Amino acid sequence: MLRSCAMRLRTLGAKLARRPGAARRLFSSEKVIRKDYALPNPSWTKDLRLLFDQFMKKCEDGSWKRLPSYRQNPTQALHEFQARFVDSKLKKEEQMSKAQQFTRSFEEGLGFEYVMFYNKVEKRMVCLFQGGLHLQGVPGFVHGGAIATVIDITTGMCAFAEGVAMTANLNIDYKKPIPLLSVVVANSQLQKIEGRKLFISCAIQSIDEKTLYTEASVSQPTTEGRPDKNSGQCPMEALFIKLDPDKPLT
Amino acid sequence: MLRSCAMRLRTLGAKLARRPGAARRLFSSEKVIRKDYALPNPSWTKDLRLLFDQFMKKCEDGSWKRLPSYRQNPTQALHEFQARFVDSKLKKEEQMSKAQQFTRSFEEGLGFEYVMFYNKVEKRMVCLFQGGLHLQGVPGFVHGGAIATVIDITTGMCAFAEGVAMTANLNIDYKKPIPLLSVVVANSQLQKIEGRKLFISCAIQSIDEKTLYTEASVSQPTTEGRPDKNSGQCPMEALFIKLDPDKPLT
Numbered sequence: 001m002l003r004s005c006a007m008r009l010r011t012l013g014a015k016l017a018r019r020p021g022a023a024r025r026l027f028s029s030e031k032v033i034r035k036d037y038a039l040p041n042p043s044w045t046k047d048l049r050l051l052f053d054q055f056m057k058k059c060e061d062g063s064w065k066r067l068p069s070y071r072q073n074p075t076q077a078l079h080e081f082q083a084r085f086v087d088s089k090l091k092k093e094e095q096m097s098k099a100q101q102f103t104r105s106f107e108e109g110l111g112f113e114y115v116m117f118y119n120k121v122e123k124r125m126v127c128l129f130q131g132g133l134h135l136q137g138v139p140g141f142v143h144g145g146a147i148a149t150v151i152d153i154t155t156g157m158c159a160f161a162e163g164v165a166m167t168a169n170l171n172i173d174y175k176k177p178i179p180l181l182s183v184v185v186a187n188s189q190l191q192k193i194e195g196r197k198l199f200i201s202c203a204i205q206s207i208d209e210k211t212l213y214t215e216a217s218v219s220q221p222t223t224e225g226r227p228d229k230n231s232g233q234c235p236m237e238a239l240f241i242k243l244d245p246d247k248p249l250t
Numbered sequence: 251m252l253r254s255c256a257m258r259l260r261t262l263g264a265k266l267a268r269r270p271g272a273a274r275r276l277f278s279s280e281k282v283i284r285k286d287y288a289l290p291n292p293s294w295t296k297d298l299r300l301l302f303d304q305f306m307k308k309c310e311d312g313s314w315k316r317l318p319s320y321r322q323n324p325t326q327a328l329h330e331f332q333a334r335f336v337d338s339k340l341k342k343e344e345q346m347s348k349a350q351q352f353t354r355s356f357e358e359g360l361g362f363e364y365v366m367f368y369n370k371v372e373k374r375m376v377c378l379f380q381g382g383l384h385l386q387g388v389p390g391f392v393h394g395g396a397i398a399t400v401i402d403i404t405t406g407m408c409a410f411a412e413g414v415a416m417t418a419n420l421n422i423d424y425k426k427p428i429p430l431l432s433v434v435v436a437n438s439q440l441q442k443i444e445g446r447k448l449f450i451s452c453a454i455q456s457i458d459e460k461t462l463y464t465e466a467s468v469s470q471p472t473t474e475g476r477p478d479k480n481s482g483q484c485p486m487e488a489l490f491i492k493l494d495p496d497k498p499l500t
Contacts, residue, residue: 099384100384101393102384102387103395105356105386134355144399144406144420145395145402148394148420149394149399150395166394166424169421170420172421174420
């Protein structure tokens with residue numbers, strides 16, 4: 001499975017590795033003229049604003065960093081990815097210029113309202129998330145696919161801190177449904193690196209950490225024994241493959 | 251894990267069981283005045299229209315059935331679920347009436363364009379899916395969270411044919427990225443029922459079945475040995491918990 005996946009990723013991302021550190025620019029102060037959606041707007045509840053303020057304070061000493069977020073992908077590295085990755089037929093149609101980042105394609109407050117903070121030393125990514133009314137699954141609650149999306153972006157950005165990567169495996173246990181318009185915290189952490197394989201955990205909890213909405217089962221035989229620091233439980237984990245053709249997996 | 255999940259679901263869905271067969275109305279001819287989104291629209295590509303026509307022909311002898319799809323949940327059973335499930339505070343705010351089904355909350359052609367067909371005898375659900383430009387993950391390709399969503403709705407509806415159920419576990423292997431605007435087929439099948447536990451597989455392939463975009467790893471120890479009929483591989487599997495308080499799991 002990994003062999004097959006790695007082969008494709010190596011081919012697709014071959015040219016990217018010529019720009020080492022490109023992915024890290026996601027976390028740099030590159031000049032941006034587009035709208036940054038990872039900032040408070042009128043749809044944010046008091047809970048989300050309070051949490052945002054708490055994390056912004058943590059950023060003051062440089063231990064944490066807020067990640068900006070756009071409708072189009074912000075980094076040159078990703079644009080290069082597109083240039084080499086996207087089917088030429090699609091590019092000719094010039095439709096791709098109208099494409100928008102899935103999680104930012106909703107009107108304010110109706111979709112994914114979130115902001116992510118990264119701690120470089122702890123290799124930990126936190127996503128503060130408020131699910132809008134257009135993310136409904138069973139009546140009154142956030143859709144399981146939307147929850148999977150929050151997990152994917154949080155663990156994905158945690159992986160990106162290590163280099164350009166794509167999700168290879170996602171194993172999610174849904175423990176309790178998340179009410180629409182509530183605020184939850186996705187806590188993601190890099191657990192292990194094996195060659196190009198990144199193993200990242202994630203758990204979604206209530207603000208007071210008393211309710212665990214989403215947690216883990218360990219699906220990769222190589223990843224056993226990584227209990228969550230606080231609960232002793234193994235949280236949801238995602239496997240990412242780092243794009244680095246100098247060290248092929250196969 | 252299952253014990254905890256089942257306890258919550260039993261509590262939440264307690265009253266639902268008083269209306270046996272309610273979930274099956276999803277597949278009935280109940281009178282509906284809302285717009286059905288699971289029908290061709292101008293954004294559908296030729297590929298999606300051709301596939302739709304093929305499956306509509308299969309419906310003529312009654313072996314397959316097209317599932318309608320709405321922005322609000324169509325069944326009385328789900329409305330009752332909301333009445334008992336949603337936090338009273340949220341209900342007071344009357345915001346929930348503005349909630350929309352996640353997968354139908356996009357403008358025509360920009361989000362999830364799909365239609366599902368169900369084969370009752372084979373216990374198999376097929377979803378024909380075209381990913382719009384607002385579902386972008388890495389440039390030019392459908393977001394991993396959007397793919398997880400397609401898997402969740404396809405396996406979820408397959409589960410609903412057996413009774414009201416919620417996703418408990420989702421284990422996804424991403425093998426190859428899906429280009430935006432391309433048409434793929436999600437093929438889902440009920441594999442096993444153990445009490446209230448439903449085990450459902452799903453694989454996403456290209457129309458010609460030559461490309462496997464998403465497949466499985468078996469994550470539940472009770473579900474080994476269910477190879478895919480065609481490929482011999484074990485496709486992605488989802489675990490659902492059926493809401494049936496007469497037979498508690500705990």
